[in-house]
Amino acid sequence: MLKRMLIIYNPVAGQRKFHKLMPVAEQVLEEAGFDVTLIPTTEQAKSATKIAKQGVLDGFEFIIAAGGDGTVNEVVNGLMQAPTQPIFGVLPVGTTNDFARALGMAKDPVEALHIIAAGATIKVDVGQANDQYFINNAAGGKITEITYAVKESMKNKIGRLAYLVSGITLLPKLAPKQVRITHDKGVFEGEILLLFGALTNSVGGMEKLCPPAVLNDGYMDLLILKKVSPIKLLKLLASIKNGSHLQSEDVVYVKTKHVEIECDASLNISYDGVYGGETPYILEVLPEKLAILADATRIEHRLQK
Template sequence: MSGLRSKDEHTKAIHSLKRAAVVVNQHSRRGRRRFPEVLRLMRAHGFERFEAYGVTNPRRLRQTLEKALESSPDLLVVGGGDGTLSTAVKHVAHRDVALGVLPLGTTNNFARSLGLPLDLPGAVAVFSHGKVADIDLGYAGDRPFANLASFGVSVEVAATVRPWLKRLLGRAAYPLTALWLLPGHRPFRAFLTVDGRRHELLTHQLNVANGRFHGGWQVAKDISIDNGTLVAYQLGSGKRLRLVVETLIRAAGGRWRSLAGGPFVIGSEMLLETEPPMAADVDGEVRLRTPIVLRTVPNGIRVMVPPDFEDR
């Protein structure tokens, strides 16, 4: 990201000048209840003057983010779930502003991939004691994504899972909804071309990850959001029972401990074709269809992370 301050200069500016703007999605699972606490904690950490916006209508989120950026803050603090943060990523990518993450959603995959505290006081403390890092940004076609592009039954899950179930069960609502939908779901054939090699598989679910977490659970401990590669993997096979078993094992705490232990395809760019053509869930937004090129842009976005985060 040429023309930007160095990460050290940017970090010092945030710590000393405290120029910030805050946007909280009050339509998210905890956003409305925690908004006053966010403002109190920001002031407690020395951010005395900042623009604050509470978004109650999700359709106004993009407009609100642009308005928050008009004051040229060094730090844009965004609170909400992964969908909210994915929208914010699109607005701060390749710009001289760092994204501060408040994990106020159900699964908080992006925050987990950054190694952020999942409690609100801990997350806000990162803004005054952490550092600026440049991390990778995934692209599905021309659409940037922070965490995951997925294909198959998860697209139906994203459209079907009930808000009341998420409030009641948290991240467990997603695998339970998947198990409910699976009997009526048909498998599909996927073709992944990476570095000139074509991989073929039959499955109900294919994920392409930029981050390290999916559904609130770790995909593999050695996946990184900052290593210049995407990781594609399937859950189960074309058999429903296999996917049920994989889903239950993943929900119990993780199927694969490392990249060597799972069915992964790794690369900086991959062409995905499917039979039949499939819709893509790109960080919670279903707008694209296969065939599609997925790639990673190293150091595509600036974020505030804990001091021990490994910034490559």
């Protein structure tokens, strides 16, 4: 019996990378015993979420997101809204591919296809942000707007440089926000520049923002950057390369299962780089909620023993 697989692909992601890959994808997966159906996303809001949810109802045993982190997030939300969750997979053909990077997927899409075709799975945590879901991180603060403010056309023209260009334009606009953040180990009150509730180590293409993050330990890594001067901010960003930022007195870092975020003014929240609205927000971890196609030997250090 062939195993039914639905691939939901973003036709414009990563400079339309999947179009070139499509014949190879079908061949590799069909030779591995999968009956493959391909459906593109559309310009309609959250189209991948709707396709994924319907895919579950139609009985697909495997549902793959082929695109960047935005496509992955939409598909995850569709799966989590369905009554049951099939086996999930990620084919990284986007610009940053944060979650695929954390999952240990090969950067070469053809090699990643072979990992998917092998059929091995691991279970990973899923985050819930109010009534939405995330698989990589939830974030708040002006600088995090980069992830959802960059236009698809700009990413297709200059790739990851689009985020750098947008980041430079946002730096002068950075303003601290007065917040109250409640987590499992206490309460933080004060002015912050940004916060992350990370389920993985990879955020914004930086693999050392939360080095201790584990994919299936039932915790998110909460990182809060307090109000600092522009010079201190640049020094902290530079220290991410060796992970020493977590020891800074200007950074709060804890592992937690539950976070409540309140702000006197509006604080934008995003999850997996998708705009999610404004505070108040409650973040929670759903332990080992999804089975995902992956090669565990590539990420043993990111899995709970």
